[in-house]
Amino acid sequence: MAIPDEDVARVRAATDIVALISEHAALKKQGTRWVGLCPFHQEKTPSFSVNAEMGVFHCFGCQRSGDAITFVREIEHVDFVEAVRRLADRGGVTITEDPTATAERHRRGPLYDAMAKAVDFYHERLLSAPDAGPARDYLRSRGYDGEIVRMFRLGWAPDDWDALAKHLKVSAKVLEEAGLGFVNRRGRLQDAFRARVLFPIFDPSGKPIALGGRILPAPVAGDAGGVGPKYKNSQDGPIYSKRRTLYGLNWAKHDVIENGEVIVCEGYTDVIAFFQAGLPRAVATCGTALGEEHFRLLRNFAKRVVLAYDADAAGQEGAGRVYEWERHHEVDVAVAALPPGADPADLARGDPDALRAAIAEAKPFLAFRVDRVLLSADLRSAEGRAKAAEAALAVVAEHPNELVRDQYLMLVADRCRLEPDALRALAERVAQRARTAPGEGNGSRSERSGADVPRARSGAPAERGPKRGADVSRPGLEALRLAVHRPEEVGDRLEAALFPDELQRAAFEALTGADDLHEAVEAAEHVDPRVAGLLRRLAVEEPATDADDVVVTLVRNASHRALAVVEAQARLSPNSVGEIAPVIARVRRDLDELDDGDHGLAAADRLLAWLVGRDDTNE
Numbered sequence: 034m035a036i037p038d039e040d041v042a043r044v045r046a047a048t049d050i051v052a053l054i055s056e057h058a059a060l061k062k063q064g065t066r067w068v069g070l071c072p073f074h075q076e077k078t079p080s081f082s083v084n085a086e087m088g089v090f091h092c093f094g095c096q097r098s099g100d101a102i103t104f105v106r107e108i109e110h111v112d113f114v115e116a117v118r119r120l121a122d123r124g125g126v127t128i129t130e131d132p133t134a135t136a137e138r139h140r141r142g143p144l145y146d147a148m149a150k151a152v153d154f155y156h157e158r159l160l161s162a163p164d165a166g167p168a169r170d171y172l173r174s175r176g177y178d179g180e181i182v183r184m185f186r187l188g189w190a191p192d193d194w195d196a197l198a199k200h201l202k203v204s205a206k207v208l209e210e211a212g213l214g215f216v217n218r219r220g221r222l223q224d225a226f227r228a229r230v231l232f233p234i235f236d237p238s239g240k241p242i243a244l245g246g247r248i249l250p251a252p253v254a255g256d257a258g259g260v261g262p263k264y265k266n267s268q269d270g271p272i273y274s275k276r277r278t279l280y281g282l283n284w285a286k287h288d289v290i291e292n293g294e295v296i297v298c299e300g301y302t303d304v305i306a307f308f309q310a311g312l313p314r315a316v317a318t319c320g321t322a323l324g325e326e327h328f329r330l331l332r333n334f335a336k337r338v339v340l341a342y343d344a345d346a347a348g349q350e351g352a353g354r355v356y357e358w359e360r361h362h363e364v365d366v367a368v369a370a371l372p373p374g375a376d377p378a379d380l381a382r383g384d385p386d387a388l389r390a391a392i393a394e395a396k397p398f399l400a401f402r403v404d405r406v407l408l409s410a411d412l413r414s415a416e417g418r419a420k421a422a423e424a425a426l427a428v429v430a431e432h433p434n435e436l437v438r439d440q441y442l443m444l445v446a447d448r449c450r451l452e453p454d455a456l457r458a459l460a461e462r463v464a465q466r467a468r469t470a471p472g473e474g475n476g477s478r479s480e481r482s483g484a485d486v487p488r489a490r491s492g493a494p495a496e497r498g499p500k501r502g503a504d505v506s507r508p509g510l511e512a513l514r515l516a517v518h519r520p521e522e523v524g525d526r527l528e529a530a531l532f533p534d535e536l537q538r539a540a541f542e543a544l545t546g547a548d549d550l551h552e553a554v555e556a557a558e559h560v561d562p563r564v565a566g567l568l569r570r571l572a573v574e575e576p577a578t579d580a581d582d583v584v585v586t587l588v589r590n591a592s593h594r595a596l597a598v599v600e601a602q603a604r605l606s607p608n609s610v611g612e613i614a615p616v617i618a619r620v621r622r623d624l625d626e627l628d629d630g631d632h633g634l635a636a637a638d639r640l641l642a643w644l645v646g647r648d649d650t651n652e
């Protein structure tokens with residue numbers, strides 16, 4: 034089923050493409066463009082550009098390009114209709130419904146609504162309901178002032194079976210699918226959360242998608258004390274996936290982007306603690322281990338991931354997985370040196386300086402693990418040092434990079450007062466043992482290395498930015514850039530005859546045949562996708578030259594080419610020389626005048642008229 038073109042156009046117009054893409058990648062303003070690391074391929078230097086005004090993106094690395102709809106299609110792996118629908122939802126645009134494919138949208142819309150209303154309801158209860166007194170006391174005891182409570186939209190689920198269900202008045206299906214309630218054994222609607230302080234969980238754009246609830250500790254709770262586990266979280270559902278969600282990212286993303294660093298901690302209260310301590314770049318997993326999908330999300334925002342778990346938990350993070358994330362997502366994973374037994378929330382209250390220092394002094398994952406081995410060892414005796422060295426080398430052996438391994442080997446040698454060469458022999462034996470032992474899938478590491486990293490097409494780097502030197506395609510591209518970005522300046526001074534490059538000529542014709550860039554791109558898409566790609570790329574490049582210069586250059590080049598043809602004709606048919614000779618003379622004179630200031634532009638106009646006339650008769 035198709036969505037009417039007018040609806041698609043309205044959705045496009047209602048979409049802020051920079052805001053959209055910023056949910057997946059950090060963009061920085063550069064002139065009129067926004068640039069950043071491509072969310073579609075792995076790279077270290079930004080080759081991804083967005084033109085906000087025209088609503089298009091282009092990556093010079095992997096050559097992906099498109100508009101907001103293309104972006105959603107590719108990043109969310111959905112079809113055109115679904116992408117338009119999601120953007121329509123996002124932008125508050127109502128599109129003409131088609132009966133078959135709207136089921137999913139119809140299913141999710143009410144869930145988001147119910148969740149948003151639930152968050153408001155619980156938040157209001159916490160702020161003002163008399164029964165929320167113990168919750169407010171508890172939060173105050175944790176050092177949460179009104180500002181924190183409002184910023185994180187904290188809530189209170191009353192000690193009641195169905196307070197929310199009564200308030201929302203939605204169907205059992207909606208309540209259940211949103212994870213807000215269920216039908217109990219007596220067939221009545223029951224709230225999922227009861228007598229708990231609530232931490233709403235948002236998607237990166239700030240839309241609430243789930244809830245995390247904590248019972249009040251017994252001494253504070255009194256009669257209001259909840260039952261069940263300390264923390265209870267929404268289950269996965271149509272609008273929420275734990276594996277892909279990081280609590281706090283919606284608030285943290287700006288600071289994360291600015292600092293290129295994200296702090297990953299263990300719980301909602303830890304995230305809030307970091308914000309309180311002046312480090313508003315912390316996120317937490319939501320009742321699940323840090324995994325592949327979290328990194329896929331994070332790597333678009335930061336290159337450095339600092340684990341701020343308590344030391345034991347951090348030490349247990351599987352080394353194979355961490356190195357795989359580091360390599361695969363090109364991030365550095367560090368571990369914050371939190372004092373033993375201290376969690377970030379305690380530190381934020383008691384000693385915020387220590388918390389900030391722990392982040393500032395975070396160590397690479399391997400250094401952290403080697404330290405732990407050596408700190409727990411007895412280094413006073415020769416036997417103890419030998420044992421410690423062997424244990425430390427087993428840790429070092431897990432790192433995939435030989436140079437890194439060797440540096441740590443020397444560090445271990447130093448700390449254990451052993452000769453590096455003696456340790457190298459030992460390291461080899463340790464490594465062999467590790468290779469034959471069943472590992473964490475380390476064996477696949479080397480063969481996967483780089484295999485799934487899309488490579489830039491050969492020659493692509495040369496296309497990045499304005500080209501240097503005598504390149505015939507350069508002025509044509511520049512003219513097209515002007516035609517896309519500043520059409521009023523080039524206006525009717527460009528003609529297809531000026532573009533010797535077939536692709537450029539097609540792009541120019543697509544532009545002149547359409548009302549705007551979108552229309553041009555769409556039309557081109559059907560005829561030649563390369564032309565559509567070129568147009569999108571041009572939309573994220575900026576013209577660097579004056580329109581007059583470009584027009585004159587194009588006219589000069591085209592005239593020289595045409596003149597060579599005419600002169601060849603004259604040589605081949607001497608009879609026509611009488612007719613052709615004056616033309617040649619006039620063109621040569623105009624060419625000479627091209628560089629002559631005001632006369633130059635008039636000469637360019639004459640040459641252009643001649644070129645267009647020739648082009649017409651040739652066709």
Ligand SMILES: [Zn+2]
Pocket residue numbers: 071072073074081092093094095096097
């Ligand atoms: Zn790319």
